[in-house]
Amino acid sequence: MTETRHTGRVLPVTDLSLVVLVGASGSGKSTFAHRHFRPTEIISSDFCRGLVSDDENDQGATRDAFDVLHYIAGKRLAAGRRTVVDATSVQQESRRQLIDLAKRYDVLPIAVVLDVPEEVCAERNAARSDRADMPRRVIQRHIRELRRSIRHLEREGFRKVHILRGVEEIDSATVVTEKRFNDLTHLTGPFDIVGDIHGCASELESLLSRLGYQDGVHPQGRTAVFVGDLVDRGPDSPGVLRRVMSMVGSGNALCVPGNHENKYGRYLKGRKVQHTHGLAETIEQMDDESEDFKAQVREFIDGLVSHYVLDGGKLVVCHAGLPEKYHGRTSGRVRSHALYGDTTGETDEFGLPVRYPWAEDYRGRAAVVYGHTPVPEASWVNNTICLDTGAVFGGKLTALRWPERELVDVPAERVWYEPARPLRAEAPGGHDGRPLDLADVQGRRVVETRYQGRVAVREENAAAALEVMSRFAIDPRLLPYLPPTMAPTATSHVEGYLEHPAEAFAQYAADGVARVVCEEKHMGSRAVALVCRDTDVAHKRFGVPPGPTGSLYTRTGRPFFADASVTEEILGRIRASVDAAGLWDELGTDWLLLDAELLPWSLKASGLLRTQYAAVGAASGAVFPGVLAALEGAAARGVDVTDLFARQRERAADAAAFTDAYRRYCWPTEGLDGVRLAPFQILAVQGRSLAALPHDEQLALLDRLVEHDPTGLLQTTRRLHVDTGDPESVRAGVDWWLEMTGRGGEGMVVKPAGAVVRDPQGRLVQPGIKCRGREYLRIIYGPEYTRPDNLTRLRGRFLNHKRSLAIREYALGLEALDRLADGEPLWRVHEAVFGVLALESEPVDPRL
């Protein structure tokens, strides 16, 4: 308790805390609060009374007013904002509620007591019209209760208590904001975070020297961070302590406590603890040490802070893992969580507690680096990593370089201690079957994207996506991307055409895009292929059980082939081409993600073909011979059917043209014979999204892939460069399209040559505009769409929503690729991928 009486008292107040002002009515709490804190930090009970009853002095509303006060304070504390409660708080019960609130949100409760003589309070109240008639006995009671409370405040649970006596001391006091002990966000490292050592002093020395430390100092000024469990079980706990303590002491290291230090610390303080789990060894080894050293150890352990928030909040280090809501918080619960972790309450067959797989639930942006649970290999799970690789059990001692995220380890020299249970095969949570959480995708969501800011997904669209994703899509781990929809070119007014490339070139010219590439549009089904170098890569990088070497899926994430062996065969052929073209090394990767078209269309769309396209062809083919013969008969009889006859002949021709149109995209396949894959973009490789790689470079890489495929599976994409500002070049582009579609081609996609391009206003331009061929469009708009009156009506189509959708999906797709490339957790990648699927269920003209 600080009670020194001199003017200009300095009151330290922690930056994240619940500050409870304690004082009688009229003691000047509001004035004090407003002098020292921001107005938004302060919640007063009077204000809350006003909120619920329109009268700030309505004592009958007190209960509701405090409900509101606690609610607001809770929201602020949950958000990590300091909160000052301006209420009398002279009764223990009202303070207890606030202390509970602070505990619930794991922040420090701090009391500031304003002890003012009764006369002063009465005088002040009398001067206020709304309190002028407050009975004197109320103030007397307040002061009585306050005096009774003062001595017990710390015992009640306040972690700091400032008592200000008299008006003068109150007026001259200043409040200074203090950082929390765990807040080391200003330290940016670089760091070398070292896993559980358990007395393996020799391994520690080896690791430190591999990390480049010379006698505990790194020449490049790096800082070591120890995740705790320095002691117990191993051969030389004193040696480890000596090294770590000296590095911490000299500012070359930070250390958080492990449960083993904690227990040993209690032993050193003379508490009764069981000498189990390797403590006996430590005690024995320390016997030879000086009392002085033991005292230093006791002090060192006593001073350890449960966890640290480092590097601008990007890194959290603690012993046993910490959920995001506890980061930077200060409470007994946080400390015990940081030291012991969370358990499910169950015990395993060895009688040891089953750890709660907290990392699976972790969705925080800060990386959490911890130890405590021995695992054979350190691996990232949802932006968390456990560095306890069981050095003392004969595993290895592991360090993580930050921000490089590189693992460095040294093997244990021997098994120093037999584990009570075998090391788990995998990190907590494990790989096999670990699903995502529904909260990652359900309901209305907003996805932050690098390229287009916040992209919203509506609830009903997420609901539809959930059904398709759950029932039909492949394993999300092998589904790191879904392709965005693409807008067609603006409607053409060229006679006989609904779409024509002139508009596409004009649109890009207007967007300030000079160089575009026209790519042949393959009429098949959109396919995304994830190709890993082998099953081991798929297992290690994508976390699926050994077996598949990648995936091949549709626009909605469904597998193309029910038979996994067919998928594997296609992947195998692509892989062989990548091998032969030498792209693995050139791109520095052991997997790649391809955007492609799988042909023929009839391979996957056969259901639709039968029920819709071929059906229309069959019906029209069956009906017109009879119609024309009947009209011929009537005409021969002299009945005037001239117009009708002519029109039916045209209709019959249109229907035949329609049948020809869809037939071009159908051919029989036998196994993989006849199946073709036309890749048009490498989307991502290890550590890198290639979405922004200019298209000519993309196509050059893909050409090499096609060249090196002896099986005929891979098909090249024809292309033509066009300068949108050069009429000659534009004409060449139009001619190219006319020629290609004239021969039955589906059409082309015009793309900015630079791939990801913004217009002069900084907005993303469409990544591609499709120009579909005149004949192909019969499949979309019906056999008779080219009839002049039909074209006139069909030109009234609206593209804005489709364009907006295309951009939003594109931004989500790019985001998914970036997150994938950055090695972000699965849920982050899946969030963006799911968003694309959800947006695809937005209402938009399906013919666009």
Next chain:
Amino acid sequence: MFLTISTSGTAASPATDLGFLLHKHPDNAQTFTTSHGIAHVFYPEADAERCTAALLLEVDAVALVRRGKGKGRGGAPDAALAQYVNDRPYAASSLLAVAIGNVFSSAMRGVCRARPEAPARPRPLRIEVPALPARGGADLVRHLFEPLGWTVTAEPVALDAEFPEWGESRYVGLVLESEALTLSEALRHLYVLLPVLDDAKHYWVSSEEVDKLLRAGEGWLPGHPEQKLITSRYLSRRWSLTRQAMERLELVRLAETDDSEVEEIDNAVEDETETEEKPTPLAVRRREAILDALRRAGAARILDLGCGQGQLVQALLKDPSVTEIVGVDVSMRALTIASRRLRLDRMGERQASRVTLVQGSLAYTDRRLKGYDAAVLSEVIEHLDLPRLPALEYAVFGAARPRTVLVTTPNVEYNVRWESLPAGHVRHGDHRFEWTREEFRAWAHRVAELHGYQVEFTPVGADDPEVGPPTQMATFTLSAKEAEAA
């Protein structure tokens, strides 16, 4: 969208009388505007021996799509009609039936001012419908027309002559011949049976349709052996049409995205279960077995994972010892139907507080599902692709972790006992796998072992000595030690 009606004649009764009967002069081509296009009537031949009237309806496909904008999916009651690529301009469907009703209304009623006695006299008739969509194929066409006195020739139309492997289309080229029927009867047969065979209608089915059916069916429908099918097809799609318009839109779009038919993905709610015989539906047996197992487990708070249309939820509500039921399904449509079936909006507060229906997915962990006494997975796992099953295992046994888990799934060995099920077929189009008893047991034991449960097996339905029961059930119980901790 075309048919011809021919008759032959004699000197006494010349074929050209057809013109009087139809009220359309054989020497003119006449044009009638109907709500979906222009109908033309003309005569390719007309003399005393032979007379043929042709009805050609020119359907405006663009208008068909655009007409109902704003209502449902592109406004059309039937998903297929929202497409510009649409067989309606070519096939003889309900549009043609409506045209018959409009253009030949007097003939249908059997009224002929010029020859008042003629309509009642049977004539030799030959009707050709070159592109008749027939759900049920040529066989059904015969079953529908033959009892009425027609000699039926129904030739299936190939889907595409260039791709014989695609097989037949749903169209048949139909020729009907009879000497014993009147023209009025013939037209009324077509008026009703064209849309019945097509099994889709272009307009909203309303209660008026019942009257229309009764009028057009007078004299022949009551005694028809397929009366039930005719009536239900003609009328019963009302509910499903509404449903399509209201609830499938998002899924329709996702199907379109993928160039697939909407039925491929929007199949969470079954229209009918084909293989389950009515008298002792297996579904009832299954429910009884589940309720019994839940009672023995003493479960009061229960998750019905994959609750579908809520049949089990409904049964559980009747048991007062059950205090809380959460029905979870991934299909919003199933949940909507379940909610309607349970009348959740009209249920008393106390009852309603026992039931919650939520959309959820077992491919994801879901913290809302933690802490329940029991979870039921009835006929659910077989709807997942095998590689996705571990995700469900973890979500249920690892994360939600109820004390008791009931899993039922078909026993594939029993399939040989289903007479209606072709050999080697699964029982439901969406079943991704069906297990033998041994496969199911192996799976259940592995899951139980991995997640600390004990498992027992119960047959559901008659336990055939050779192939076992139709349904197999596993009851997983959290091992005592872990239950205590939880």
